[in-house]
Amino acid sequence: MSRSVLITGGNRGIGYSTVRAFIDRGDRVAFTHRTESASFDLVHDGALPLYCDVTDPEEVESAFKEAEASQGPVEVLVANAGITRDNLLPFMSEEDFATVLDTNLTASYRLAKRAVRGMLKARRGRIILVSSAVALKGEAGQTNYAASKAGLIGFGRSLAREIGSRGITVNIVAPGLTDTAMAAALPEERVAKIIGDVPLGRIGNPEEIASAIAFLASEEASYITGAVIPVDGGISMGH
Template identity: 65%
Template sequence: MSRSVLITGGNRGIGLAIARRFADAGDRVAVTYRSGEPPEGLFAVRCDVTDSEQVDQAFKQVENQHGPVEVLIANAGITKDQLLMRMSEDDFTTVLDTNLTGAFRLAKRASRGMLRAKKGRVVLVSSAVALRGESGQANYAASKAGLVGFARSMARELGSRGITFNLVAPGLTETAMSEQLSEEQRENLKSQIPLGRLARPEEIAAAVAFLASDAASYITGAVVPVDGGAGMGH
């Protein structure tokens, strides 16, 4: 059956690949975007996940267009990489506000309809960095690691109401962000990945789609790494 699906940060990269995957499966897909242009062929609403009022308004628009959100994919995120001694407090808190507190705002708002329906799927996009750490990314790693504790707490809190919370932890992926790396940086990072290449956004989308499917109805509180083996053992 066609479901109402909301993907945040769905206008490019991993988020857009996830949106296309659900749309191709026949779901009613909505995406949020903060900047840039909305993607063609998808219902898009502008939303900054650091603003609770904007989050609420985005949900209202999606609910009016597609009905209550049944599947939430919290993908919106930012980076402000810097070594600790050079990282400002604003660099740290801004990343956490978007990546972690943003997911809290989204899940809290989505839970209204899911609790009434007594079912729902929430998938949070974490990162391999959350599990293994990375120099210069203390803020990003902390925000993405925080998602694990948040999702597992929600899995316990809302599991009895038929709502699952899971995470994917992508490794370095072929997106506009990774294209900003120098060739030397890319080769160095690839050397740390057992499969010897970066992920394709569609590979992340496949894992997200599985966790949101009926096939994963008995999976909750799980972290699924999609990182080519880079984070093994974490």
């Protein structure tokens, strides 16, 4: 059965592949983007592009209203938008710390709060938060990013306890290093070192993350909630 899906940060990388995965499953998909025009092929294949800065409450509300008007109440929310502002702590500005938390963590609170309204009425829904293996194992130079992504785990598990009785699941996917623009911006020697620590010995691809997200939104995952699913080649095992 076709569902109404909203995916944030859906214009490239993991978000793009996730939009594609839900389209391929026959769902009605809306996706947010902020810094560039919407991907033509996603729009061509029926996805609804929504310009939205997830740190702006009014833009989030507007995006939900547009999605609801086009495809009905949101039944699946994938909170994927995220940024990095890496630096060692002594050199990290207050602004860089706060901006990363606002985009990666506070925006997910804002999105989930808005999505839950319709889900509670329907007594069903799926929320998937995209965290990171860094939240589990830590990473030098990423105290802000790790804090924001670890916060998603506590937020998601608490929300799962709040709304599970209404038939709504909340789960967290924690990708490792993935072949995206964010990874491409890293120095080659840094990428090589990270891959050297990955038991599977390679970088992940966005489609692998998208598959895990799509599974958690499926009927087959209806008894899974509050779970943290690492999709990281094993780099965070034991954490």
